[in-house]
Amino acid sequence: MSKSYKPRLRHFERKGSQQHVAEVDQYLYNQVSPTHRFAIIGVGTIGKEHMRVATLLGRARIHGIYDPEKRSLDVAEVEFAKISSDALVRYPDLDAACADTDVDAYFICTPNYTHYEVLCTVIKTGKPIFVEKPMATTVADAAKMVEMVNSYSSFIQIGLQYRYKRQYVEAFHEALERRSLGEIKTISMSEHRPPFLDKVGQWNKFKEFSGGTLVEKSCHYFDLINLMAESEPVRVFASGGQAITFTDFEKDGKASDVEDHAFAIVEYKNGVKANFTLNMFCPEFEEEMIVVGDKGRLIAREKFYYHQQKPSTGTIDIELGEEGPSKSSVVTYPKLIEESGHHGSTFYEHIAFMDQLDGKEVRCATAEQGLWAVIVAAASQRSIKTGQPVMIKDLLSETS
Ligand SMILES: NC(=O)c1ccc[n+]([C@@H]2O[C@H](COP(=O)([O-])OP(=O)(O)OC[C@H]3O[C@@H](n4cnc5c(N)ncnc54)[C@H](O)[C@@H]3O)[C@@H](O)[C@H]2O)c1
Incomplete structure (x- = not known):
């Protein structure tokens, strides 16, 4: 055998x-x-x-x-x-x-x-x-x-x-391999979800320990946007704050200081413009990526009705008008894999890790991509704080 x-x-x-x-x-x-x-x-x-x-x-x-x-x-x-x-x-x-x-x-x-x-x-x-x-x-x-x-x-x-979530695997395939949408111009991403869960020591309630909500959680979405834009971010403008969640949370006399909502706009070197919306005081989980090019539009969506304990769903729509066939699909992984963690994406991340261990070339998240996700997240948080746009080159010059 x-x-x-x-x-x-x-x-x-x-x-x-x-x-x-x-x-x-x-x-x-x-x-x-x-x-x-x-x-x-x-x-x-x-x-x-x-x-x-x-x-x-x-x-x-x-x-x-x-x-x-x-x-x-x-x-x-x-x-x-x-x-x-x-x-x-x-x-x-x-x-x-x-x-x-x-x-x-x-x-x-x-x-x-x-x-x-x-x-x-x-x-x-x-x-x-x-x-x-x-x-x-x-x-x-x-x-x-x-x-x-x-x-x-x-x-x-x-x-x-998250790049291995079923709906984004399909989105990247359509947009970057098939090039169904033509030249990409705009990317809109959102995450609507309930508050952060409790953690050991409650590190995720404080910027000092988590880096802030956009660094801690939204880095996933900035990574997806960076990949889809195929370019480097040059300028970020954001607005947000802590409206509801953990406003009464204190630990060791310190009040929680992490954002629970944000709107960020990211401009890329190649002209692609993106936005990201975060809301963390919703009853259920939903995330969406909309990509528009000069030939069509793509919508990748994930819904997870946690309170109903329904399985999550991933969908992708391609709208090409007269440019070609449009389609709507439900995208899934096997149930056992979807239920193993993060709707199956962790399983495929492990395959990439194992393949690397076996000496194969894989497209997994590199340290440099991890850095770019942190850069856009940190720039968004700075912009929220100062009310000013942040030039990425200015942010980077502080660290060199
Ligand atoms: N990729 C994802 O989708 C995803 C999902 C959840 C969490 N995370 C990340 O994973 C990390 C852990 O998050 P979590 O949700 O498991 O938090 P958690 O609080 O549930 O668990 C963290 C564990 O680390 C332990 N710990 C603390 N300091 C340690 C140290 N110096 N050495 C060894 N262990 C230590 C804690 O005691 C705790 O058991 C965070 O960076 C978080 O952002 C990633």
Whole structure:
């Protein structure tokens, strides 16, 4: 039986009706042996998602975990035991995790303000590293990380996995590969959602720890806009603030200071103009990207009616008028994959990481792309604060 990786029929493989098929007869249901071992640094919400998704994909096994919070470690162990019978090493500190020669790659899933410092330690291992988004809370730290990566002998992938959401995979294919829309002129993106969830230490309620809402969360959308624009941002103007959410939240005598709504306009070197709308006091989740070129319009949308516990839906519409065929489609991943995290995008991010480990060329989020997402986000936040447009070259000259 072939041991090389191929997509599996995971649904059937897990069905009660197929459990009588013995291992010797499993071909389509054949589980490949994991070829790599991961250590997860920070096992909160996303650290556990990476443990779950890596295990579902099956090309790597989770070997060890480190977190300074006992409760996070305890819960991660309990959750992991539900999906794997593998033993899990619990490291006493980061140095012990980095000293483990059995580990092939590290996932940094700690709060934003710790990414730079944790990376400075993990990078000494010389091994492949995955760093969650945003790569840092400031442009200066993100720029230093890019410099570190540029002279690194291995690779670093950033957790900007929204590019693997089903509706954006199709959007990029239509707009940038098929070029269905002709020359792109405008991009409008929005995220409407409920407030940030509770976090360990509530780091996401404070700019000091998260970088601010546009850095912390909207970096995903600025990454998508940057990719779609295929150019460098030159000027950003934004308005926003904290209208409702966490206005009464305090920790250690400090009031929350993160934006819960924003409107940002981004101008690119090639003439593309983009806008981004954020609202974080909505009952349900919805995001949308509208791209218009000289031949047509594209609308990529995701809806997630959380309160109804309905599965999320992804759709894409192409409107070409007399220029060609228009179409509307529902886009999906297999249910098991969609439900594994971030509507399936984390699963495909893991495939990219594994492919890189196997020496293949992939189009994953690089440190430089992670930096550009932080740059647009930080420029938006500065513009909100000053009420003035921000020239990207001025922002960058402060860090050089
Ligand atoms: N890519 C995505 O879609 C996505 C989604 C959620 C979170 N994130 C990012 O992942 C990171 C973690 O977010 P979360 O939601 O899991 O937060 P969380 O608060 O749920 O978990 C963070 C965990 O890190 C631990 N931690 C804190 N400092 C640490 C350190 N120095 N070393 C090791 N562990 C440490 C905490 O104890 C906690 O258990 C953030 O950067 C966040 O922006 C990305």
